[in-house]
Every structure is written in C-alpha cells, then in structure tokens.
Amino acid sequence: MTEIIFATNNAHKLSEVQALLGDNFHLLTPRDCGITEDIPETAATLDGNASQKSHYLYDRMGKNCFADDTGLEVEALGGEPGVHSARYATDGHDFAANNRLLLKNMEGVKNRRARFRTVISLIIDGEEHLFEGIVEGRIAESESGCEGFGYDPLFIPDGHDCTFAEMSADEKNAISHRGRAVQKLVTFLKSR
Numbered sequence: 393m394t395e396i397i398f399a400t401n402n403a404h405k406l407s408e409v410q411a412l413l414g415d416n417f418h419l420l421t422p423r424d425c426g427i428t429e430d431i432p433e434t435a436a437t438l439d440g441n442a443s444q445k446s447h448y449l450y451d452r453m454g455k456n457c458f459a460d461d462t463g464l465e466v467e468a469l470g471g472e473p474g475v476h477s478a479r480y481a482t483d484g485h486d487f488a489a490n491n492r493l494l495l496k497n498m499e500g501v502k503n504r505r506a507r508f509r510t511v512i513s514l515i516i517d518g519e520e521h522l523f524e525g526i527v528e529g530r531i532a533e534s535e536s537g538c539e540g541f542g543y544d545p546l547f548i549p550d551g552h553d554c555t556f557a558e559m560s561a562d563e564k565n566a567i568s569h570r571g572r573a574v575q576k577l578v579t580f581l582k583s584r
C-alpha cells in the first residue's frame with residue numbers, strides 16, 4: 393500500500409478522495425503527520441495555491457504528497473468567487489454565509505452558468521505534476537439538499553435537475569470537478 397499525504401483536514405474531502413483512490417493507497421492528513429498549523433494558500437490562482445500547499449508539505453515531510461484547490465467560477469460574476477470560494481462571505485469557511493451571499497449576488501441574474509474547477513498538485517519523488525478537473529453546471533434559485541458541503545446545495549451539474557447536495561457521494565464523485573481531477577491523478581499513479 394502506498395502512503396500519500398493529502399493536504400486537507402476536511403473529512404468530507406478526505407473520504408471522497410479515499411473512495412476514488414481505492415485500497416492501494418492510504419491517505420494521511422497533515423494532522424496525522426503532526427502538522428497542526430494552517431497550510432498557507434496565498435496565491436492568486438487555483439494552480440498557485442495547490443502548488444504552494446504541496447510544496448509546503450513536501451518541504452516539511454519530504455514525503456509524496458498532493459494538495460488540491462477548488463473554486464466555483466460563476467460566469468455572470470466574472471468568475472467569482474473563484475479562488476476566493478472558501479472566504480467569499482467571511483474570513484472563515486462559513487458555508488451557509490457563502491451560499492447566502494452567492495444567492496444575493498445572483499438575484500435577478502438570468503445567466504446562471506457556473507463551473508467548479510479543481511487543480512491538484514502532486515509531488516512524487518520530488519517532481520511536481522498538475523491535474524485539472526471541471527464540471528459545468530448552473531446556480532439554482534434556492535438551496536436544495538443536505539449532502540456534501542460548501543456550495544453543493546446551489547450547484548446543479550449539466551445533465552441533471554438536482555443539486556450536488558441531493559446526490560449520493562458516489563453519484564457526485566462520478567461527475568464532480570474533484571472526482572475528475574482525482575481520476576487523472578489515480579490514472580497517473582497507477583501507470584507508474
């Protein structure tokens with residue numbers, strides 16, 4: 393079994409990604425490795441943040457690791473909240489406040505097109521590799537569902553009439569931004 397550190401302490405993300413990786417890979421969190429501080433993510437882009445986080449871990453642990461960064465990019469808002477998705481409404485990760493602000497900013501807006509985009513930076517044997525996953529969809533008029541996290545109650549992926557928060561974890565993983573980026577990561581890791 394291959395151990396890899398995944399730069400997250402978000403239990404939802406950890407279980408989503410572990411399910412996609414399967415039993416051949418064992419994910420460790422920064423906390424499992426004694427890293428308790430917040431890992432800096434101060435770059436201006438998703439790629440920059442993913443890369444900053446994986447390098448931070450690699451510099452400290454010297455072990456294979458990966459980090460992801462995700463943004464919800466809303467067409468009518470010029471790509472916002474984008475790289476600011478976690479801290480859209482407040483300084484913390486207040487999902488409810490973020491969703492309220494998004495709905496407010498989308499009041500009366502006809503163009504509801506949006507996409508989730510994930511970038512993963514993997515550092516393996518000292519080399520960095522980037523993987524991207526995108527899911528296109530639209531922003532609902534109100535929140536529905538209680539699965540998942542973050543903007544899930546407001547995001548309706550193309551080809552569906554329910555939000556991510558109304559889907560099971562398996563259904564979401566099969567088509568999600570992170571699912572697609574992780575699939576590319578898995579294909580890469582298995583091909584080595």
Ligand code: IMP
Nearest residue numbers: 460461462463477478485541542543544
């Ligand atoms: P992170 O880079 O994965 O931490 O994501 C930044 C922010 O994007 C999170 O705090 C959430 O608000 C949002 N986000 C990331 N992934 C998802 C998802 O799968 N569903 C809904 N919101 C997400």
